[in-house]
Amino acid sequence: MVLLRSPALAAWRRLRPPARLGPHALGAAQARAASAHCATAALSGPPAGPPVAPRPANEDWASFSVEQWRSAAYCSKSFFAQLSEDTTDFIGGLCDELGGADEHGPLLVEVGCGTGEALLPLSVGAGARCRFALGIDFNPAFIRYCRETVPEECGSRVKHLVGDATDLVGLCQRELPVEWHAEGRPKVVTCVGNTIGIMPQEVRAKVYQQMMELAGTDGYMVVVYWNGNRFGDAVQNFYHKNPQLCGEFTGASVDFDTCTLTTPSGYSTHWTKPEEARHIFETEIGARVVKLQESGNGVLVAGRAMWPF
Numbered sequence: 001m002v003l004l005r006s007p008a009l010a011a012w013r014r015l016r017p018p019a020r021l022g023p024h025a026l027g028a029a030q031a032r033a034a035s036a037h038c039a040t041a042a043l044s045g046p047p048a049g050p051p052v053a054p055r056p057a058n059e060d061w062a063s064f065s066v067e068q069w070r071s072a073a074y075c076s077k078s079f080f081a082q083l084s085e086d087t088t089d090f091i092g093g094l095c096d097e098l099g100g101a102d103e104h105g106p107l108l109v110e111v112g113c114g115t116g117e118a119l120l121p122l123s124v125g126a127g128a129r130c131r132f133a134l135g136i137d138f139n140p141a142f143i144r145y146c147r148e149t150v151p152e153e154c155g156s157r158v159k160h161l162v163g164d165a166t167d168l169v170g171l172c173q174r175e176l177p178v179e180w181h182a183e184g185r186p187k188v189v190t191c192v193g194n195t196i197g198i199m200p201q202e203v204r205a206k207v208y209q210q211m212m213e214l215a216g217t218d219g220y221m222v223v224v225y226w227n228g229n230r231f232g233d234a235v236q237n238f239y240h241k242n243p244q245l246c247g248e249f250t251g252a253s254v255d256f257d258t259c260t261l262t263t264p265s266g267y268s269t270h271w272t273k274p275e276e277a278r279h280i281f282e283t284e285i286g287a288r289v290v291k292l293q294e295s296g297n298g299v300l301v302a303g304r305a306m307w308p309f
């Protein structure tokens with residue numbers, strides 16, 4: 001299967017321990033229990049007993065189940081609710097500026113779209129802010145779920161594709177109707193919810209370049225990082241309280257200097273400070289920063305290529 005030979009996936013597998021499937025994977029009922037545990041933990045402090053459900057710690061993203069991800073995402077919602085709104089406003093504003101849902105409005109792309117929550121409010125219904133929307137993810141179960149979630153009447157404007165973010169430009173050329181990605185159509189190419197932070201370094205560099213190439217000099221590439229200035233708060237009030245997401249860990253797993261958490265289960269995440277985000281855009285990617293906003297748990301950055309490709 002092509003997907004299994006993907007360089008990004010291979011790199012991700014090197015980073016993660018091998019998948020443990022079968023009895024260790026969460027079933028739907030366990031996921032609901034985890035979800036309930038999670039909501040309680042997030043609202044009322046550390047859990048009194050052990051976690052309700054076994055952790056999906058050694059799963060890798062390409063085979064993560066929808067229930068596993070959404071139970072974790074549900075946990076995230078209480079901690080990241082404001083950031084979800086800020087992300088929608090930030091990206092929505094850029095889409096509006098480029099024509100919104102009008103005939104000549106932008107193609108909005110999300111790489112690593114997961115189960116599709118970030119794209120929905122921007123692409124579906126009367127409040128849509130873009131002409132066309134595309135979500136890509138290398139997890140086929142997530143993409144199947146996204147397709148089931150999008151209302152049928154939006155099918156001609158909203159697509160979800162299984163694909164590797166390191167092949168974003170090629171994927172768009174091969175799979176999208178010309179009208180969606182023609183040269184005159186502005187593109188807003190996004191990677192949100194710290195998705196970039198879970199990618200191995202060599203994959204990340206390729207994804208940045210693909211995003212910038214697709215966005216060009218008249219669109220936007222948008223990256224939403226989790227804010228390094230909130231890392232300490234997140235360790236205490238998010239990760240410690242949600243062991244079903246990252247496993248149990250001690251202080252040895254936390255590097256406050258680099259804002260990185262690497263737990264014994266293999267979970268790894270990096271939080272990014274605003275000055276680091278600017279540096280990544282300007283130095284690592286070679287993009288011009290057009291807008292940078294620090295809002296609560298997020299650092300939201302929009303940039304574009306300085307020269308045409």
Ligand SMILES: C[S@@+](CC[C@H](N)C(=O)[O-])C[C@H]1O[C@@H](n2cnc3c(N)ncnc32)[C@H](O)[C@@H]1O
Binds near residue numbers: 136137
């Ligand atoms: C942390 S989740 C975030 C999902 C979504 N952006 C959100 O905020 O809810 C990261 C997602 O990126 C996907 N992903 C990671 N690396 C990828 C790659 N190289 N190509 C495509 N998808 C990738 C994973 O399958 C997963 O769904």
